[in-house]
Amino acid sequence: MGSMVITVAQDGSADFATVQEAIDAVPLGNKCRTIIRLTPGVYKQPVYVPKTKNFITLTGLRPEETVLTWNNTATRIDHHQASRVIGTGTFGCGSTIVEGEDFIAENITFENSAPEGSGQAVAIRATADRCAFYNCRFLGWQDTLYLHYGKQYLRDCYIEGSVDFIFGNSTALLEHCHIHCKSAGFITAQSRKSSQETTGYVFLRCVITGNGGSQYTHLGRPWGPFGRVVFAYTYMDACIKNVGWNNWGKTENERCACFYEYKCFGPGSCPSKRVTWARELIDEEAEQFVAHGFIDPDPQRSWLAQRMAARIPYSA
Structure with missing residues (x-):
């Protein structure tokens, strides 16, 4: 498993001028890690990583200086791929759409620049197993981060939005992340369909x-x-409502939704005033959630081990 490096700069000084051209150059069904290094800049274009273009790493120097941005919404999509490829509505409106497995992003900002009130406007959709994001930023309003399918790890990331801005049915661990609530809404809208599913x-x-x-x-x-959804050892600002959780207008959801907190703190953390159908975990229950095994369950075939607890160096 060697790796190859390709470079992107909008001024023509690198291998490619756009991020999409670099991704297009990666062969389908590739087996080797391909590192796409982005020169600082604001890249205004939708980005699509197709199925079977696996082992792609997008890396910048600093997330504030390396921005992938576009402004599609669920009701207005302008994209270089046909809707039969990327989908329609919320599913198809991601500024970046990742469907290739073992994707890594480091030091990148993913933005949907549609203004507040535009409805669903996804910054990134991850429909791929074993994706990791290190020191990335996800900017938008409604439906910013679509963790749709697969297993994802986010570390040292910044995620902002208003309504349902972290949503989908993947199995995701967000560690040391900064969640910023720009206006009234809901941080998460996790869509686990049955008690058999291991997602969350x-x-x-x-x-x-x-x-x-x-x-x-x-x-x-x-x-x-x-x-x-589980919040563990997390600081909660006063923006969080005392009740904490919402049943989406359906009392029957209260019987099956699994909303937990564990040893959180801050003015927005008040277990005594939470809705009665959400609860505080006890130590034994929390164990399965507060370790990397939640997304990386097989120690014999770990996908996080080789880059856990240390950033991938820029020279990787």
Whole structure:
């Protein structure tokens, strides 16, 4: 498993001028890690990583300086790929869409620049197993980060939005991330469909901040009736409503949604005032969620081990 490096710069000084051209150059069914290095800049174009273009790494020097941005919404999609390839509506509107497995992004900003009130406007959709994001930023309003399918690991990332801005039915661990609630809404909309599914979102040692207002946002609501979300060791700003969670207007969701907190703190953390159908985990229950095994369950075939706890060096 060697790796190859390709470079992108908009001024023509690198291998390719656009991110998409670099991805297009990766062969389908590739077996070797391909590192696409982006020169600082704002890349205004939708990006699509197709199925079987696996082992792609997108890397920048600093996320503030390396921005992938586009402005599609669920009701207006302008894309170089046909809708039969990327899908329609919320599913197809991601500024970046990743369907290739073992994808890594480091030091990149993924943005949907559609203004507030545009409805669903996804910054990135991850429909791929074993994706990892290190020191990335995800910017948008509604439906910013679509963790749709597969297993994802996010570390040292910044995610902002308003309504359902981390959503989908993947199995995701977000560690040391900063979640910023820009206006009233719901941080998560996890869509687990049955108690058999092992999917869910775990927020481990994260920080939730608001816009200075208090009690205007919920930790989550169940997009699927068995939606599963855990906040552990997480700081919660006063923007979080005392009730914490929302049933999406359906009392029957309260019987099956799995909304948990564990040893959180801050003004927005008040277990005594939470809805009665969400609860605080006890130590034994929390164990399965507060370790990397939640997304990386097979130690014999670990996909995180070789890059856990240390950033991939820029020279990788």
